[in-house]
Amino acid sequence: MAMVEVDGLRKVYGGRPVVDGVSFAVEEGEIFGILGPNGAGKTTTVECVEGLRTPDGGTVRVAGLDPVADHDEVTRVLGAQLQESELQAKLTVREALELYGSFYRAPADWRLLGERLGLTGHLGARFEKLSGGQKQRLFIALALIGNPRVVVLDELTAGLDPRGRRDTWSLIEDVRDSGVTVLLVTHFMEEAQRLCDRVAVIDRGRLVALDTPAELIRHAANATLISFTPSQPVGHGVLKALPGAASVTEKGGRITVGGTDETVNALIALLVRDGITAERLRIEDATLDDAFLDLTGRREQAGGSVPAGGPGAPGTTDSEGAQ
Numbered sequence: 334m335a336m337v338e339v340d341g342l343r344k345v346y347g348g349r350p351v352v353d354g355v356s357f358a359v360e361e362g363e364i365f366g367i368l369g370p371n372g373a374g375k376t377t378t379v380e381c382v383e384g385l386r387t388p389d390g391g392t393v394r395v396a397g398l399d400p401v402a403d404h405d406e407v408t409r410v411l412g413a414q415l416q417e418s419e420l421q422a423k424l425t426v427r428e429a430l431e432l433y434g435s436f437y438r439a440p441a442d443w444r445l446l447g448e449r450l451g452l453t454g455h456l457g458a459r460f461e462k463l464s465g466g467q468k469q470r471l472f473i474a475l476a477l478i479g480n481p482r483v484v485v486l487d488e489l490t491a492g493l494d495p496r497g498r499r500d501t502w503s504l505i506e507d508v509r510d511s512g513v514t515v516l517l518v519t520h521f522m523e524e525a526q527r528l529c530d531r532v533a534v535i536d537r538g539r540l541v542a543l544d545t546p547a548e549l550i551r552h553a554a555n556a557t558l559i560s561f562t563p564s565q566p567v568g569h570g571v572l573k574a575l576p577g578a579a580s581v582t583e584k585g586g587r588i589t590v591g592g593t594d595e596t597v598n599a600l601i602a603l604l605v606r607d608g609i610t611a612e613r614l615r616i617e618d619a620t621l622d623d624a625f626l627d628l629t630g631r632r633e634q635a636g637g638s639v640p641a642g643g644p645g646a647p648g649t650t651d652s653e654g655a656q
């Protein structure tokens with residue numbers, strides 16, 4: 334069953350469509366990723382799902398409910414991660430869990446939730462004193478306090494170091510394993526590749542791909558990268574003519590050919606035929622980052638830092654406050 338259905342979603346600001354006919358369905362129990370360059374329309378899309386923005390066209394359903402018209406019911410099935418700026422600095426972890434739990438008729442047991450998310454030792458700590466990773470764990474706990482069936486996490490791991498990010502990934506997997514559907518907005522290709530069952534790639538307000546990370550990579554023009562140092566010069570023309578070859582680059586005498594499995598076999602046959610030795614021959618699968626570049630023509634922050642004032646920074650979510 335589809336837990337979230339987005340059909341022909343459109344949102345226009347100042348006459349400019351920032352989300353333009355986006356459709357996807359998130360199945361129950363999935364971790365579904367939304368990827369895209371800065372300003373692609375990812376946050377606008379998920380805020381329409383949360384009922385924080387009203388679509389200008391198309392339909393959105395969460396567990397069959399309209400997030401705007403049925404807002405109260407939707408808040409009972411959907412949990413959303415809070416932006417950092419929304420919590421009071423002096424609030425303790427325990428107070429935050431109790432306070433947010435009080436908003437729901439049948440909240441989760443905050444003690445159990447805190448335990449599950451490794452917050453038990455920090456219940457008396459004020460929000461301002463928490464580390465980045467502890468804050469993220471608290472945000473996940475608050476998103477889950479209402480016992481939701483689906484949770485929306487927008488740039489959850491931005492600002493965390495690689496270790497903190499990996500710890501958060503394990504928590505997200507635990508959340509999914511407990512039966513909650515996860516809708517995840519991310520800039521990190523590695524995160525999407527590791528966590529997501531399926532990914533929607535949005536570029537300039539439009540859906541440009543919707544598939545599993547493995548299939549997105551398989552369909553990328555450079556799904557396989559072959560690099561080697563030839564024992565004698567090899568003409569680029571002959572390499573470009575290999576079946577499936579999409580790119581040929583050379584740096585410091587080292588050649589990299591982007592292509593497919595077919596390209597690998599043809600290249601080896603060519604080298605053998607011409608008596609060329611390929612030193613340090615390496616064959617690598619492309620990453621989701623390569624597939625993303627192929628789809629959008631732009632490289633995102635693959636495991637790198639997010640620009641200042643970028644996603645996750647306080648104030649970047651410009652909600653309409655519909656709730």
Ligand SMILES: Nc1ncnc2c1ncn2[C@@H]1O[C@H](COP(=O)(O)OP(=O)(O)OP(=O)(O)O)[C@@H](O)[C@H]1O
Nearest residue numbers: 346351369370371372373374375376377378644651
């Ligand atoms: N309330 C608003 N008023 C006017 N324009 C807006 C508003 N909210 C978003 N936009 C514009 O809509 C476009 C999409 O923004 P959105 O925040 O959805 O993108 P995003 O993909 O989440 O980007 P990022 O990765 O940078 O967070 C941007 O050009 C943004 O400037």
